[in-house]
Amino acid sequence: MDYITVTAKNLDDAITEALVQLEVTSDRLDYEVIEKGSDGFLGFGRKQAVIKARRKEEPVVEVKAEKKEEKPVKVEKAAKVEKTEHAEKKESVKTETKNEFKKEQDFKKAPKKEVREETELAKVEPATIEACEKFVEDVLNAMNMEEVKVTSTVDEEGALSITMEGKNMGILIGKRGQTLDSLQYLTNRVANKMQDGYVRVKLDTEDYRRRRKETLENLAKNIASKVKRTRRTVALEPMNPYERRIIHSALQSDPAVSTHSEGEEPYRKVVVTLARRSGGSHNYEKYDK
Known part of the structure; x- marks a missing residue:
């Protein structure tokens, strides 16, 4: 088959357009890159991507006559297997989702006793x-x-x-x-x-710890003022557990805002939100250790 020429703003779009025009999948596409294309500078000097593409020649497959009758049976079995696997996967996803939800609920309901045990310090020998x-x-x-x-x-x-x-x-x-x-x-x-x-x-x-503590406390108060003024949630930069506790403590007495932490270590960060009028209390993060 003869090549066709396809032009687009980038190489990926050109390949996609060739697949559409030739009505083939990517594994059946044979193409040559004429121009990769470029964005230029601030839109100036932009060049479009150009490719030449055609369908790959389909391989000739010899099928023995005696196997033709078996083919529908194999397809039917494959369909059944695929259907069974799909059902199993669907059930597995449901089970995993339930387990994840249960874990999250268990984490939220974790007893305060665990935190107190962490903070009960042994006598230093x-x-x-x-x-x-x-x-x-x-x-x-x-x-x-x-x-x-x-x-x-x-x-x-x-x-x-x-x-x-x-x-x-x-x-x-x-x-x-x-x-x-x-x-x-x-x-x-x-x-x-x-x-x-x-x-x-x-x-x-x-005296770094004291100076850092004062800086974080001032930051917390400024963020709280911004949240109350704009009525928008503000997420701080990722901090370690010690610094997150400083933010939580600094805003604990402010009934207008609420704090909690989001993300996974070491990218976990404090989020300051406008407190609900009904609650008016802080969601102080007791799991920051």
Whole structure:
């Protein structure tokens, strides 16, 4: 069959148009690209895509006479199998949907006891403090930050608070505290492998945690004002659980707005909405740990 020439704004559209004109599927299309096409700059110098296309020659299939009678039977069986598989898949989808819905409901109805158990801190043992300090110092040495003073105390909440003092500590903090948060996470893992019970470790340098907390609290109040003024929902940027709790806490006493979190870690974020008049209470996220 002779080639036809097809022109379109891009290559995909040209191929689609050729399939329509030749009335074939993509596996039966034989084409050559004459011009790929381009958008140009701000619409100037735009070039359309051009292809030459034709149908592929259909292969000659020899069918033995004795198998012709079996063909309808095979098609019928295939149809039955396909129908059965479709029914099974449909039933499977229904079951999975019910299970997903049940899981979601179970998550929403999760008892508060689990959260309280997470926040009941164990007494920090001296061996745990020593192991955490050594781990932090080893990491700092690996980062060529040798002249850093590491100080540990157990704060009023019962958490192990580790403070680092030295030069160029901005490197340790990282963008929006990401480096500091990562080191804190790893140190928590070290602490909780050393003893029974839950131990919480807080890492800080240059008073970053306090300054970040004030920044987030001010951000929360500004977002709440915007929501009340525009009556539109506002989603904040993704934050770690600690920072999301700061936002929730900062707006907990404001009856005009409600907060909740959406998404999966590490892209989970706080969403601030206008509170319903009937409820007027906060949907404080108790599952941010």
